[in-house]
Amino acid sequence: MSLTVVGSMAFDDIETPFGKSDKIVGGAATYIAWCASNFTPVNQISVVGGDFPAGELDALSARGVNLEGVQVKKDEKSFYWAGRYHMDMNTRDTLVTELNVLGTFQPVVPESYQDCEFLMLGNLAPSVQLSVIDQLRHKPKLIVIDTMNFWMDIALEDLKKVLAKVDVLLVNDSEARQLSGEYSLVKAAAVITRMGPRFLIIKKGEHGALLFHGNHVFFAPALPLEEVFDPTGAGDTFAGGFIGHLARTKDISFENMKTAIIVGSAMASFCVEKFGTQRLREISRPDIDERIRQFVELVNFDISLV
Amino acid sequence: MSLTVVGSMAFDDIETPFGKSDKIVGGAATYIAWCASNFTPVNQISVVGGDFPAGELDALSARGVNLEGVQVKKDEKSFYWAGRYHMDMNTRDTLVTELNVLGTFQPVVPESYQDCEFLMLGNLAPSVQLSVIDQLRHKPKLIVIDTMNFWMDIALEDLKKVLAKVDVLLVNDSEARQLSGEYSLVKAAAVITRMGPRFLIIKKGEHGALLFHGNHVFFAPALPLEEVFDPTGAGDTFAGGFIGHLARTKDISFENMKTAIIVGSAMASFCVEKFGTQRLREISRPDIDERIRQFVELVNFDISLV
Numbered sequence: 335m336s337l338t339v340v341g342s343m344a345f346d347d348i349e350t351p352f353g354k355s356d357k358i359v360g361g362a363a364t365y366i367a368w369c370a371s372n373f374t375p376v377n378q379i380s381v382v383g384g385d386f387p388a389g390e391l392d393a394l395s396a397r398g399v400n401l402e403g404v405q406v407k408k409d410e411k412s413f414y415w416a417g418r419y420h421m422d423m424n425t426r427d428t429l430v431t432e433l434n435v436l437g438t439f440q441p442v443v444p445e446s447y448q449d450c451e452f453l454m455l456g457n458l459a460p461s462v463q464l465s466v467i468d469q470l471r472h473k474p475k476l477i478v479i480d481t482m483n484f485w486m487d488i489a490l491e492d493l494k495k496v497l498a499k500v501d502v503l504l505v506n507d508s509e510a511r512q513l514s515g516e517y518s519l520v521k522a523a524a525v526i527t528r529m530g531p532r533f534l535i536i537k538k539g540e541h542g543a544l545l546f547h548g549n550h551v552f553f554a555p556a557l558p559l560e561e562v563f564d565p566t567g568a569g570d571t572f573a574g575g576f577i578g579h580l581a582r583t584k585d586i587s588f589e590n591m592k593t594a595i596i597v598g599s600a601m602a603s604f605c606v607e608k609f610g611t612q613r614l615r616e617i618s619r620p621d622i623d624e625r626i627r628q629f630v631e632l633v634n635f636d637i638s639l640v
Numbered sequence: 641m642s643l644t645v646v647g648s649m650a651f652d653d654i655e656t657p658f659g660k661s662d663k664i665v666g667g668a669a670t671y672i673a674w675c676a677s678n679f680t681p682v683n684q685i686s687v688v689g690g691d692f693p694a695g696e697l698d699a700l701s702a703r704g705v706n707l708e709g710v711q712v713k714k715d716e717k718s719f720y721w722a723g724r725y726h727m728d729m730n731t732r733d734t735l736v737t738e739l740n741v742l743g744t745f746q747p748v749v750p751e752s753y754q755d756c757e758f759l760m761l762g763n764l765a766p767s768v769q770l771s772v773i774d775q776l777r778h779k780p781k782l783i784v785i786d787t788m789n790f791w792m793d794i795a796l797e798d799l800k801k802v803l804a805k806v807d808v809l810l811v812n813d814s815e816a817r818q819l820s821g822e823y824s825l826v827k828a829a830a831v832i833t834r835m836g837p838r839f840l841i842i843k844k845g846e847h848g849a850l851l852f853h854g855n856h857v858f859f860a861p862a863l864p865l866e867e868v869f870d871p872t873g874a875g876d877t878f879a880g881g882f883i884g885h886l887a888r889t890k891d892i893s894f895e896n897m898k899t900a901i902i903v904g905s906a907m908a909s910f911c912v913e914k915f916g917t918q919r920l921r922e923i924s925r926p927d928i929d930e931r932i933r934q935f936v937e938l939v940n941f942d943i944s945l946v
Contacts, residue, residue, distance in 0.1 A: 421823060422823075517727060518865070518866055518867060518868075519864055520864050520865060520866045521866055538847065541844065541847040541848075542847075542848075542859075542861070544864060550937075551864055551938060552937075552938060552939075552941070553848075553861040553864070553938050553939055554939075554941075555848070555859040555861065558825055558826050558850060558857055558859070559824070559826060560824055560826045560827055561824060562824075579946075583945065585945070589941075589942055589945070590942075590945050592940075592941040592942070593941050593942055593943070593945040593946055595941075596941055596946070597946065623946075626943070626946055630943055631856075631858075632857060632858060632859050633858075633859055633860075633939045634898075635858070635860075635895075635898040635899050635901075635902055636895055636896075636898070636899055637899075637932070637936055639889065639891070639895070639896050639899040640885075640899055640902070640903065640929075640932055
């Protein structure tokens with residue numbers, strides 16, 4: 335087994351201009367696992383409370399997600415987040431954050447996960463992410479990390495320690511600007527890749543994603559959709575598609591990373607069509623192939639006509 | 641001769657976070673002509689005052705821009721605009737607008753322009769745009785129109801009359817939303833293409849451009865640049881590259897429009913590198929070819945790796 339995923343498994347309560355989800359299953363590692371398991375088996379590391387539905391764990395297990403690294407704290411509650419999206423779906427207000435089991439999370443890497451080739455560190459405290467890297471006896475072939483402005487605000491030194499040990503960083507455009515102190519994303523990429531990660535992916539939501547590596551840059555659009563119903567988890571789903579494709583093909587060339595970003599974008603375009611992980615549970619490989627074909631049509635042009 | 645360009649030729653005074661231009665030559669038709677003349681001869685229709693530099697007119701003429709349709713009002717002043725860009729370069733404040741000759745502009749289509757195959761109507765009062773269409777005895781092969789929110793606010797009925805007679809509309813994302821009353825750009829495109837134009841191009845500045853036609857959609861990114869020095873005229877330059885490529889190839893298929901959008905995006909990426917039309921005056925065909933090659937690299941991925 336080659337892909338290990340670390341992150342939250344939680345409850346979300348989401349309000350968008352189109353409706354309310356009520357309390358549903360969410361969390362970065364949940365989205366990543368639902369998505370990446372389309373491409374490769376997953377070794378999951380997370381923590382949940384006694385309130386987390388057994389059916390959800392069974393469903394993931396049935397898809398090839400190994401839950402040996404998921405701690406279940408029977409007498410505690412799962413992480414809970416409630417938020418409300420604005421009309422543009424790019425900005426949101428947090429209404430409630432209850433850390434619960436996540437507040438004291440100390441991940442333990444099971445012995446059976448030690449052969450990890452691909453490590454996906456979902457958004458978590460940098461010290462927790464670092465602890466997982468440090469528990470691995472062999473450096474994985476590729477470490478991908480997601481983070482957010484919150485950790486830049488309160489744990490920047492820890493974050494810098496993690497960045498020095500990873501290969502790919504995923505952030506959004508405003509986070510890239512905050513981390514680098516540069517407004518231009520091209521300049522921001524130059525600064526950030528000097529902090530450690532050789533590859534930087536800047537997610538721009540409905541405006542697509544950029545991949546920077548040395549002097550190379552690749553751009554993948556988001557699929558123009560009639561409705562973005564719920565953007566929650568889109569970034570995690572993108573990460574799951576990206577690392578899932580890389581783990582399946584075991585090819586970490588820049589060329590294959592470009593394809594991985596298209597796969598991630600295609601998967602994220604499903605995620606936003608319904609609340610939570612619902613759409614990810616419905617789709618099958620032919621749906622994914624058809625969606626990727628739409629991306630080819632979206633960007634393909636005939637250079638011979640120039 | 642096949643391409644006719646209609647629009648303002650003017651003075652701009654631009655302030656950006658990087659500097660001040662002082663009073664320089666600008667105007668939609670100026671940018672369009674400098675750009676499109678890389679690809680095809682241009683028949684220009686505009687109006688300037690006695691203060692407009694003769695050297696500028698001579699330079700355009702030397703590039704193959706026919707100025708027979710440019711009225712020179714010796715005792716009046718040219719249109720003048722002063723503005724200041726914010727840090728994000730997507731928003732700006734207008735500091736001064738002096739219509740001058742543009743306030744009473746009545747375009748006259750010279751007899752020698754009657755064989756017009758491609759008509760590019762730069763941003764102007766819709767009634768002025770309509771007057772040019774109505775003066776043409778034969779419908780051009782393709783009419784492309786640019787407009788802005790200002791005309792949607794004060795001359796919507798006139799604008800709708802023009803839209804019913806054109807093939808391609810160019811607007812930015814907020815204008816597409818305003819004109820259609822739809823937030824989703826996919827839904828906006830469906831509404832707008834029912835107003836007349838079979839093709840809709842939505843410009844998103846640094847986030848690229850979308851082309852809608854029936855159920856087809858194509859996306860072209862903007863080139864990620866170290867610095868956007870001055871965005872003035874980028875949209876007009878995009879239009880000039882788009883129509884210039886179409887007029888040169890005389891092919892108005894959706895496939896060739898996709899290529900035309902890449903050409904337009906490449907030309908716009910030059911425009912923003914210096915104040916005003918300066919960068920457009922410096923570049924030659926090899927520069928353009930190299931820039932288009934960068935766009936191919938930016939979006940090209942290997943589908944066989946999926």
